[in-house]
Amino acid sequence: MRLWSLHPRYLDRAGLAALWREALLAQAVLRGATRGYRRHPQLIRFRSHPDPEAAIARYLEEIQREAHERGYRFDRGKIGPCRAVQPIAVTQGQLRYEREHLLQKLLLRAPQQVAAVEAAGEPAPHPLFTAVPGGIEAWERVPPQ
Numbered sequence: 001m002r003l004w005s006l007h008p009r010y011l012d013r014a015g016l017a018a019l020w021r022e023a024l025l026a027q028a029v030l031r032g033a034t035r036g037y038r039r040h041p042q043l044i045r046f047r048s049h050p051d052p053e054a055a056i057a058r059y060l061e062e063i064q065r066e067a068h069e070r071g072y073r074f075d076r077g078k079i080g081p082c083r084a085v086q087p088i089a090v091t092q093g094q095l096r097y098e099r100e101h102l103l104q105k106l107l108l109r110a111p112q113q114v115a116a117v118e119a120a121g122e123p124a125p126h127p128l129f130t131a132v133p134g135g136i137e138a139w140e141r142v143p144p145q
Contacts, residue, residue: 091134
């Protein structure tokens with residue numbers, strides 16, 4: 001499961017569709033509607049939010065908006081109730097790490113998008129998140145070098 005902290009505009013078609021599916025799974029986990037992935041580290045920041053279900057709904061809402069802008073049909077009805085929520089802090093180091101991780105994926109499946117992501121400069125967070133100084137988040141599973 002990868003719940004990107006990056007703005008969904010950076011994702012290619014396959015990445016955006018995968019994010020939609022994985023965020024819907026996260027929503028089910030946070031609702032207690034599934035037994036799998038309950039301990040997944042990507043969910044820590046949502047679980048620590050004062051209103052986890054509203055936070056994941058807001059996260060999904062932005063993914064659906066991005067998909068709609070691209071002409072894709074992601075079913076808005078699958079998103080739980082949306083309301084204004086407190087933003088979640090994400091470190092700039094995490095955003096940079098995810099940008100590099102995404103670039104590696106794009107090199108394989110959508111090389112035509114690599115230049116645009118590189119040219120964007122400092123990575124922007126998903127609108128649910130607010131960038132703060134710091135390194136890679138403690139919940140991130142960084143593979144050994």
